[in-house]
Amino acid sequence: xxxxxxxxxxxxxxxxxxxxxxxxxxxxxxxxxxxxxxxxxxxxxxxxxxxxxxxxxxxxxxxxxxxxxxxxxxxxxxxxxxxxxxxxxxxxxxxxxxxxxxxxxxxxxxxxxxxxxxxxxxxxxxxxxxxxxxxxxxxxxxxxxxxxxxxxxxxxxxxxxxxxxxxxxxxxxxxxxxxxxxxxxxxxxxxxxxxxxxxxxxxxxxxxxxxxxxxxxxxxxxxxxxxxxxxxxxxxxxxxxxxxxxxxxxxxxxxxxxxxxxxxxxxxxxxxxxxxxxxxxxxxxxxxxxxxxxxxxxxxxxxxxxxxxxxxxxxxxxxxxxxxxxxxxxxxxxxxxxxxxxxxxxxxxxxxxxxxxxxxxxxxxxxxxxxxxxxxxxxxxxxxxxxxxxxxxxxxxxxxxxxxxxxxxxxxxxxx
Numbered sequence: 146x147x148x149x150x151x152x153x154x155x156x157x158x159x160x161x162x163x164x165x166x167x168x169x170x171x172x173x174x175x176x177x178x179x180x181x182x183x184x185x186x187x188x189x190x191x192x193x194x195x196x197x198x199x200x201x202x203x204x205x206x207x208x209x210x211x212x213x214x215x216x217x218x219x220x221x222x223x224x225x226x227x228x229x230x231x232x233x234x235x236x237x238x239x240x241x242x243x244x245x246x247x248x249x250x251x252x253x254x255x256x257x258x259x260x261x262x263x264x265x266x267x268x269x270x271x272x273x274x275x276x277x278x279x280x281x282x283x284x285x286x287x288x289x290x291x292x293x294x295x296x297x298x299x300x301x302x303x304x305x306x307x308x309x310x311x312x313x314x315x316x317x318x319x320x321x322x323x324x325x326x327x328x329x330x331x332x333x334x335x336x337x338x339x340x341x342x343x344x345x346x347x348x349x350x351x352x353x354x355x356x357x358x359x360x361x362x363x364x365x366x367x368x369x370x371x372x373x374x375x376x377x378x379x380x381x382x383x384x385x386x387x388x389x390x391x392x393x394x395x396x397x398x399x400x401x402x403x404x405x406x407x408x409x410x411x412x413x414x415x416x417x418x419x420x421x422x423x424x425x426x427x428x429x430x431x432x433x434x435x436x437x438x439x440x441x442x443x444x445x446x447x448x449x450x451x452x453x454x455x456x457x458x459x460x461x462x463x464x465x466x467x468x469x470x471x472x473x474x475x476x477x478x479x480x481x482x483x484x485x486x487x488x489x490x491x492x493x494x495x496x497x498x499x500x501x502x503x504x505x506x507x508x509x510x511x512x513x514x515x516x517x518x519x520x521x522x523x524x525x526x527x528x529x530x531x532x533x534x535x536x537x538x539x540x541x542x543x544x545x546x547x548x549x550x551x552x553x554x555x556x557x558x559x560x561x
């Protein structure tokens with residue numbers, strides 16, 4: 146709905162990234178300069194901050210600190226993994242959100258996250274429309290997994306991919322200095338989509354990279370894996386570098402690392418990890434070669450020191466585009482990146498319905514997975530390479546990065 150006058154609220158959800166705060170910077174800076182937006186709020190810990198009436202008055206922040214968000218990793222407002230039930234099953238949360246929106250005259254809601262977050266955004270949008278409260282809801286994409294449907298790529302992916310590729314190149318150089326055998330198994334994030342693990346292929350552009358790549362898009366066979374490694378070792382003085390997604394699974398659907406998963410998150414996903422250790426142990430037992438298991442874990446998510454300038458700049462713009470779209474009357478949409486055809490890399494911003502990307506996953510095309518499911522093609526490299534270009538020099542103090550320091554002046558208080 147157009148011509149809405151009132152406050153806006155922005156919240157971050159899901160896993161943090163090196164550029165999620167660039168989305169916040171884009172939304173905040175644009176909203177603060179938009180006449181029909183009377184107040185700009187930032188919710189603490191995602192949707193829970195709204196439910197608990199716990200959010201910050203962004204208008205009280207120093208503009209220079211908001212600009213520094215583009216050099217600050219992780220979620221400045223705090224994140225959350227909280228799943229809203231369908232309103233038809235339990236409308237309690239929705240009724241609470243509506244009450245808060247009415248109390249603070251919130252007419253614009255921006256939710257920054259991945260697949261599950263877009264589902265939350267979609268549910269709230271639908272409930273607001275049904276309730277009769279005029280509130281434009283726009284999803285701001287985010288996920289290093291790069292698996293949101295409808296967008297060429299996702300904010301955060303490029304910077305994480307740059308970290309993965311660079312670190313794999315460094316590991317490859319380190320692992321090959323001795324004249325003794327060594328198999329390194331590197332575990333990269335990615336539950337059901339292998340985009341980030343596939344980025345390890347870019348390491349070869351530095352002259353040294355990984356030999357084998359295993360993605361969750363293809364069933365994993367342990368016996369074949371051992372033979373693949375054995376074949377590489379036979380050609381490379383008993384040395385092999387392997388990159389695997391945390392979500393690789395057997396043909397029957399069981400995750401390789403699932404038996405080590407002692408819990409699930411609020412969305413029912415098994416907490417995976419330790420796949421590299423399992424595979425390294427198998428190789429040591431079967432081939433008798435020295436092994437090393439390396440899990441990138443949290444390091445790949447928030448490596449702002451190696452963030453892609455393309456990623457940062459596009460993400461800030463996406464936040465601004467979200468505000469412009471909402472003020473222009475759009476709702477129940479997500480900002481998406483559309484790559485323009487041609488040799489020169491360019492994108493345009495497009496709005497897609499939230500229901501298209503909510504709980505859906507975009508996976509690597511089958512034709513991009515080659516060498517008997519152990520590597521990725523030049524098509525993937527050509528797709529990924531433009532995204533990791535440029536550096537985002539950070540401000541330093543005392544030789545260390547200077548991150549944004551928000552005042553976080555409370556606008557709402559729990560239980561009010």
